[in-house]
Amino acid sequence: MTKYGFRQSNSDHTLFLKKRDDKITCLIIYVDDMIITGDDTEEIERLKGSLFQEFEMKDLGNLKYFLGIEVLRSDGEIFVRQKKYILNVLAETGLIDCKPTDIPILVNHGLQISEEAELADQGKYQRLVGKLIYLSHTRPDIAYAVGIVG
Structure with missing residues (x-):
């Protein structure tokens, strides 16, 4: 170049x-x-x-899709979303039928360790957090929650 x-x-x-x-x-x-x-x-x-x-x-x-990000145009405006990417993450995690929430986590809410809880697969967890970090590019509303679990 x-x-x-x-x-x-x-x-x-x-x-x-x-x-x-x-x-x-x-x-x-x-x-x-x-x-x-x-x-x-x-x-x-x-x-x-x-x-x-x-x-x-x-x-x-015109750009329509790039690296999992869909680009939509309307009356001089441009919108980006990751709908297909989100659906793939939900399907992969078995959460395709989950219910949405306005606030994914309360501010200043700390995570707690539950002694009875089963340990998560570390590699699988890290891959999911990476996908959520990528998702937060078009969904800044989840950035705080992703930062907490990351």
Whole structure:
């Protein structure tokens, strides 16, 4: 990407940026998926043309789904959600029929150890917490509860 004048972000190695005048083009690459966005339509078209010449690829149009995050558009607004991701986590944990709650945990509520409780599988627990951390990107309302169990 550097040969096209892009600079790799220091905070996210999958993000490449190119500033031209007061416009910007952003490219995010993850394995074989990429997002190209920005307000420099001329540069975006030039980048797509260069990439099409160098790689076998398709332009799928407006972003709809990326890394488990669904992108919806309506009247100039953009919404992100992880409905499919949530359903997969619920199915995996056997909680598909659970009832939702407005507040997943009370603030300043500490966790307690129950002597009668069966120990959880540590690896399975850590994987679930990781999935919940990822889920909190589109659900900041659960970030506090996820932080407590993490």
